[in-house]
Amino acid sequence: MARSSVQPSPPSSTASPAAALRYEYPEGDFCALRPDDPAYRVFIDSLDYLSPEEIIRVKDAVCFSDKAHEHQVRLSGEPYITHPLSVAGAVVEWRMDADAVCAALLHDVLEDTGVTKAELAQRFGTGVADLVDGLSKLDKIEFASHQEAQAENFRKMLLAMARDLRVVLIKLADRHHNLQTMSAVRPDKRRRIARETLEIYAPIANRLGLNKMFRDLQDTSFKLIHPMRARVLGKAVQAARGHRKELLQRILDSIRAKMNEVGILAQVFGREKSLFSIYTKMEEKHLSFSQVLDIYGFRVVVKDIPTCYLALGALHALFKPVPGKFKDYIAIPKANGYQSLHTTLIGPFGTPVEVQIRTEEMHHVAQEGVASHWLYKDAEHSGADLQIRTHKWLQSLLEMQSGDSSEFFENVKIDLFPDEVYVFTPKGRIMALPQGATPVDMAYAIHTDVGNCCIAARINHELVPLRTELKNGDVVEIVTAAHANPNPAWLSYVKTGRARSKIRHFLRTVHNEESAALGERLLNQELKTLGVEPPEIPSAAWERLVKASGNRSIKEVFTDIGLGKRLAAVAARRLLLAEDAIPVSAAPDTLVIRGTEGIAIQLAKCCQPIPGDPIIGSIKKGQGLVVHTHDCPVIRKSRSHEPQKWIDVEWEPSPGSLFEVRIDVEVKNARGVLAQVASAIADSGSNIENVSMEGDPEKLFTRLHFSIQVGSRVHLAHVMRNLRLIPNVVRIGRQRSEVEA
Template sequence: MTADDLIELVRAYNPKTNADLIREAYEFGEQMHEGQFRQSGEPYFTHPVEVAAILTEQRLDDATIITALLHDTIEDTKANYAIVAEKFGDEIARLVDGVTKLTNLQLSSVETKQAENFRKLFIAMSRDLRVILVKLADRLHNMRTIKSMRVEKQGQKARETMDIYAPLAGRMGMQWMREELEDLAFKVLNPEGRASIMRRFLTLQKESGDVIQRITKDMVKVLGKAGIEADVIGRAKKPYSIWRKMQEKEMGFSRLSDIYGFRVITQSEEDCYRTLGAIHQRWRAVPGRFKDYISQPKSNGYRSIHTTVLGRDGKRVEVQIRTQLMHEVAESGVAAHWSYRDGQRAENDFAVDPAKWISQLTEQFDGDEDHEDFLEAVKLEMYSDKVFCFTPKGEVIKLPRGATPIDFAFAIHTRIGTACVGAKVDHMRVPLWTRLKNGQSVEIITAEGQSPQATWLDIAVTGKAKSAIRRSLRQQDRDQFVKLGRELARSAFGHVRKRVTEKVLDTAARTLRLSSGEEVLARLGSSELTGQQVVQAVYPELTPPEGEKVDTRRAVIGLSPGQRFDRAPCCKPLPGERIVGITFRGKGVVVHSIDCARMTEYEDQPERWVDLRWHEGSHPAVYDSVLDLTISNDAGVLGRMCTLIGETGANISDLLFLDRKPDFYRLLIYVELRDLMHLHTLMRALEAESDVASIDRFRDETVSAPSAVLTGVK
């Protein structure tokens, strides 16, 4: 797609677009990505252009389109924030930088890291929601072209898409994108399951003909008789949507009935309800399958009436009824806030304010909240269906399906939840574990001096309620927990001949992602942590994992057959780090860490770059690394440091003293390690020692490479 082609797509909905600026961004991006190629062999810049084209379908503003064109320049080219800001302004530079930071979040990692990155993701979204719109379009195009990736990479990206990006698109109201992302991920994760759904669809079409066309004609005829002008759009549901229904209902394809969906787009809100009446008069409504999101809109602005009726041959047919403006929000979700029509920001009364929307997601999460609590709350917010209940004053409270009066109380205010002693639902006293239903009126009964009970954790559903209950329970008898925790810590560390100091506790807190050493003691005393977990956070067992070690000659994946490699002496990359190779004629490949400062020397020689990664598995402790250590100049200190290094399974190969002072001295310790985790663990153990003033990983950027014969590990 050329720059002119893209400009025409924008001009179709925004005739006043700044075509010159878009063309300049196109040419700048093309220049920056020159010489870069995708896994498919296509020029890399085709990807940003396609991302921009996807965003034009949402009729987004010029800044978002330009951000799409430039979204990989700061990360993958020699361009930086200052250059982008100078050429295209601070707004676009901030957006591009925001997308870059989102790209660097490894959202599919372990649970605690995932929670931390969810928090960062929501912080980035809160600054400007257009950042996530570009990222979603980026992920959509990557999923459309996923076949060119390595098989293991396809699986990782598909799982990340299914777990995070598809639900996020749905939560933002971009249902079409959610469905496509889910289906593309489903195709990778379960190709046989998807193929079986497609085969059954074809068989069904042969047996029953074009059901969608027949039902559409029936609806148009019914609406015409009622004097209602409306467009009727029918479609078969996506394969993943059908597969999910089969799993949830534990039934085969042949027993599923509501596999077709229809949308009726009317001229006015009044016509929506007239349409509902006409359809219910003509076809029998299915009990329990009616939802009115016009009178009770979703938080992302979605409005529509949902009903399910028995159509031809007794098959269930799902019908959504909405006006054109409602339909625009249903298609674009929160993105409708930026949509343009005829060169002006589209006036749509149903488009939600992105700032208010994101604040609703984040306001309930306190800054010091546990990462696991935060992740639980976010997932509940993104994945759950809603029930709408009323306060005695008629205010609407939105909760996940299955919520209880306790969730309702905390949704009103933490103070109300904490003091809750009972509840009335529709003026009847009910137990606190009662599951609330749509339309019920809930009154919370409170009492002074009441505090949450531990059993409430099993009753509550929402992340906000669970987090508040946990905080309250931890606060109760905190002093006793801290006192008990200190005794348990003294005993646990005594078993490994270590003392419990404030520095040791602070180190454990950082490793466990807790706020302070006192919090470690409190959780230890309340049995939320074990003494072994706290000890391992500072002095983990580092005996090499059982099983066959990775051969050092085959430790790097991505080399040509027979090609030799050496670790760059400037950065000394370790297994577990992101790496890249630079080829040298007659000497093989030199492996650098991706963030090595010397990589700038090879920016204009992309043909020498080799995409590499470390072999997964247990590596032997033969990879040298250097620690820059400042310690107390007291008798026995250096000996204790050397003993501690040996206890962690590392070997000291050399010592070099840099600076001696009467009270401290600085030295370089050359150690042989297994991998990056081994390095971090060793540094954490040393940092916990009270005689250690500072510790850093030393990298010598003045060393040139290569300087030795390449044998594999050097």
């Protein structure tokens, strides 16, 4: 790589102002970009908010980046420096500090050139080097797939963003410029990058309140994925603009006149909905373009919050409001800091008119989100509040990153869900949750321990199932119990990434604990089969086993055995290899189970064994011990072909728990027969978990399929005996599946 002819200037933290101001560029130092280049001059002129010393540092970064990328060109044929310069230009528009501008100019040098992080730190300071490192991909690490690489890059970017918000702002500016210059990229790659932007980067921009960037990313991605649809829709919007010009002007004039009449000083202007939002509305609601009436909206910007509500009253006096279409985001701001009053009115000729009312400060935040913290010094209070909200969200990302990259990637995508519901705790605290969130999501949003221990919920003082979706304005009380644990079924309906991550973490931890306990029992059983008591084995033999297995502790060895990743028989023989001779095998012990051990020991769904059934166990890799009945049809083939995978198990004498079992009951079609059968099951001390039925063509008989809970095989026999006493019961039997569920 060609090195810069410019002598390194010291970082700003150590450079004196006088030394920085004396810094000059030698003649011919720029290769692709000349100092008199218009793009360069416009960029330098826009740095007027920085100090002279900082401008010198930025010029040095331009020169360094230009030299580093000297022999590179973009796919369009332009010199590569045009890209970093455009990204830095966007950062300058947000009036960010000199370190951020330098990092934007240098954001690709670690990834695409031979420059190291140490060189950047020496020349521009550790702050700039850390920002650039956070922006660089992990190209030097090999991944199994593009998805895994994408997930890991995404994780790195978000964790860097959690440490320094400037990372993601520069990344968004980088993605924005890349999208605008996609014409030379292969169509398939173009669509892939655009989809990734719609799925990830646009929602991040929205979550950070960067509304303008959010709309631009959506529209540009839409045009790259569906160029023809975007073109047709664009022409339709342009035509509608002409057709509705008179109507729009009439509405604008009416609003302005009303504001003047009531003495409110306001800026009133119309806004056109983005192509992507119009397209999304057409697709989701199956509308044609002519049916989308609200492609235009209006914005009223006033001086302060009380005036917002006065303006709302004036507008409702001017045009009739649509019931249920008013939203107060001033009293309850969105999670990204957005504040406005939203109302929909019935305008002239019955046209729905959307109006947003906000203050000047709210308008700044609505357009630029967290970037308004740098942009508008007069928005200091609002900016500080938004910084706190953003910091909390970023901290929640750090809490979610305990799993693998792909899991983290999915959790964050869930967390970027744009629509929200606002609910209240019993003490009146407002909580914002994603659309479709449940009490479990709210419990984990309050605290991890509350989520882990929740057993029920009350919504508006009524007990409801935990899978109930929350609605705006609900008062939600979480009921907890000290010894409760998360249920794996929660994963099927929770909506927040935080809840999903915490549930998985708990289950993974519990699974490993249970698997370790099972693995220890299996190894001890195998040692006893070989005639050795575990306490008799010297500690050196255990240490050799740990070392040979590649684990860090004996507990990890037990966990691997419990999960089926390692055979207990092999581990036992390896433990005894150092002894003079392996003892003569004794009669093999049988593993005693209760059936309620947890995730590590599972009762097969195909045959649903219950206490009293003759049983046999199989170690399944990654699942632990799976218990079947001896006569289960699913395992016949496996038992004969792979006998070494099966171990003898038996029930503990009095497990004292309930087990699920399926029974089929054939009955004559008679009035009240279902009630009679259900009553007999309940009288036998059994719970009905599920019931379904199917009739025969002649409608003489009905087959009832029950899933019931029993304590043992004896208990099941008692239930079936009571059912046979019902005159209308023709046939009864225990259901067996040929295929494992």
